[in-house]
Amino acid sequence: MIEDKNQQPTPLSELGEFGLIDHLTKQFDTKQESTVKGIGDDAAVLNFENKNTVVSTDLLIEGVHFDLSYMPLKHLGYKAIIVNLSDIYAMNAKATQVTVSIAVSSRFPLEALEELYEGIALASKIYNVDVVGGDTTSSTSGLIISVTAIGEISQNDEVLRNGAKPNDLLVVTGDLGAAYMGLQVLEREKEVFKVNPNNQPDLDTYTYIIERQLKPEARKDIITLFKDLDMKPSAMIDISDGLSSEILHICKQSGVGCDLYENKIPLDPQVISTCEEFNIDSTTVALNGGEDYELLFTISQHDYPKIKANPNFSVIGFIKEAQAGVHLVTRAETQIPLKAQGWKSFND
Amino acid sequence: MIEDKNQQPTPLSELGEFGLIDHLTKQFDTKQESTVKGIGDDAAVLNFENKNTVVSTDLLIEGVHFDLSYMPLKHLGYKAIIVNLSDIYAMNAKATQVTVSIAVSSRFPLEALEELYEGIALASKIYNVDVVGGDTTSSTSGLIISVTAIGEISQNDEVLRNGAKPNDLLVVTGDLGAAYMGLQVLEREKEVFKVNPNNQPDLDTYTYIIERQLKPEARKDIITLFKDLDMKPSAMIDISDGLSSEILHICKQSGVGCDLYENKIPLDPQVISTCEEFNIDSTTVALNGGEDYELLFTISQHDYPKIKANPNFSVIGFIKEAQAGVHLVTRAETQIPLKAQGWKSFND
16 A cells, blocks of 8 residues: 555554644645635635635545555545546636545554645645645544535636537547546456466556546646637536436536437547457447546537637537437437436445 | 334435435525525535635544434434534634535435435524535445535634634633533443343433534524624634643644633533533543534633623633643642643544
8 A cells, every 4th residue: 555665654543633634734835815724723714706616525435436456545635636626627617725534544554644645735736726624534444535626716607517508519528438448457457466466467558548547637728728719618517427427417407408429429549449458338438437537518609610620629419409319329320318327336 | 223114215226326416405495695506516606705715624434423323314414514514603704505425335225314414404404504515425334424614704704713812811602521421321321222122211311411412503603692792702613622622722823821710611510410420520521522512712801891791601711821831720729731632533
């Protein structure tokens, strides 16, 4: 879990609760103008002047959302922040602050938490958000991370899920399915390792998809780009559960239908080759894999020239009236109703 | 865990993740003027106009913070909200919104979560806060609740922990130690129940202290009272970990010392009698018990006439220069240095 640095692990009980909080959070100074008071009081105090405040929250549970046998703690800390910032960007907002609460069992030494917080600090620095609060407590089993992300947005600039209109174009950033295939590779290597711990895996051909799983990025750049292009999507959502269920969210909340074109779904060559290797259909992976943290949005056709030549964007579908339904138009030009696979973890 | 209502428990897998979120959150309409967009998008959108925003967050873990063998789920939902609102009031702010994330293992049927959300809804209604977001996910073991509370406050009205001055008075609301003694009674009854499940406990003489443990309230009324009295404390904190560690927080952050008078600590008669029964020192309980959710604050002596006759307040100490240290002045007039017991759950 931690690197061998020839040092004795420090049990958490040595610091106590307050010592631990102080130790882990002392590195966080605040840089955002909107942060009036950060860590160290009953609550953080923020000032967004006459802007709107945007708030989103997520829980990450060991054994459900991550597996520490292949997820380095520093990456986990980084990802925990990214996952939440992605929701703020999906509102077309600027992310400004996060609070981070963790619960850990005593099997984690202090050095493990330091690594986790290194990742949290790195993401906060790169995405320019202040860590303004949180809670550190013990758990009976494993590691639990709860992050709340806060952002600001000028009034009426927010983009909700409910604004898609018939004849709008459906657009996605980046490419899809890579994080899911990265997970498949990591799971396979874990099984190999169990059988033969001396086997050194060669993961060179999977670097992109593994990075998408272990160290995803959030599309802060796209929100800046929208401003530069002087455009505002009619509806937007981030892709955490999978393209399929996110399209259904937009369609349900906007009261519209949609045709999604299979041949337009952006896939990285490494995703295609790994899907072939694993004998999985790449469209299914893009539709239901999830954890892409790309942005899915709709725009008026009027805005099409603004995004047309930009390699960040792929037009993948067309918004229709509600009664047309929500369909995947396959390469063979057949229409298949889209279903939300979502995240089936309540099935045991 | 749930009452016998002659109905079959509904497994969570029957609803799926999205169905579950919809089902649990459909009861939450928004009432606060500052809530622009509540549940149902990537993030909530809030508008505090030119006021400051206050944010606080807490994690509650089954087996660490609560025991479902005597904590009814409805009370747990209520308490999860109260614990967080208390932090907002401790800033002298008005609580306006909460987000609630839960992780549950599949041993919980839908009806159990409905009870939990009943308590959340009740607290939100009584304290007039909107539930504007959250996350529902599965856990590998037990129930985890993460709440983020949000509030608003006029600029420069916030009361931090660092404003106490020498010669200020140290004041506490309500009475202390009851929640801890309530927990002792409940733990004892649990042990009795294990030995003889047919034994019906008679808890009539413990109603107040048990209620303080199972269904605490936050001191929203005190924040209103401060406004009515046209006064503002110099420093404030809520008592979650115990009087002792909260006094030390104020003294450390304000750079002051303090004399706490043992004979001034407010105790309910039921706490005193139960301490006698359990053969525990009531001062120790008040100092280190925690979970009181009362407010501890300091005021200039100039403000003393405003609080003097009010039964909500007890003056329990006197702020001194830092070099005087932080002491308990006992009934025997000896001085004992105060130590933070805090919450020692990292010791295993």
